[in-house]
Amino acid sequence: MTQPVSQMSPAWYAIYAQVRHENKVYSRLLAKSFECLLPQIERWSRRRDRRKKIQVPIFPGYLFVHTVLDNHHQVKILQTAGVVRIVRTKDSPLPVPDSQMNSLITLLGNTNVLTTHPYLNEGMRVRIVNGPLYGCEGILVRKKNEKARLVVAIDIIQQAVSVELSAEDVEPISL
Secondary structure, eight states: OOOOGGGOOOEEEEEEEOTTOHHHHHHHHHHTTOEEEOOEEEEEEEETTEEEEEEEESSTTEEEEEEOOOHHHHHHHHTSTTEEEEOBOSSSBOEEOHHHHHHHHHHHTSOSOOEEEEOOOOSEEEEEOSSTTTTOEEEEEEEETTEEEEEEEEGGGTEEEEEEEEGGGEEEOOO
């Protein structure tokens, strides 16, 4: 049995958009009063005779919407030009866990250089215990000398982003 809308709380949902239309979809969803997140990083691009820094989506084809996803909001999102679908299970839209979104938002606000990685589901789950990224959780993919590379994965879209930090700043998460 589904909960009445008044008892439902907002959650983050991954939206699959037409590739290279993410910015337009983001703007259109904002215009419809949705809280959205389009994670982007700066990359160098070759333009004819010069190189230029441009903003590109970290997860090509994906953006995130924070809403109570009742039928009305689902239809409103799906009718937005450029939206292909809401990431879902066979039966219903699949919310992105808050812990993953909070970690992603914290990483995006950080000044360290982010790099993208293919989806990873192996490795030790760790939590950052010191510094500005305190509380972020992810997967430790490499520990070399004093540095550790932490990957924050968004499971339902099978994408991830990483940051390098001191190995002393992470601790294993006990299950």
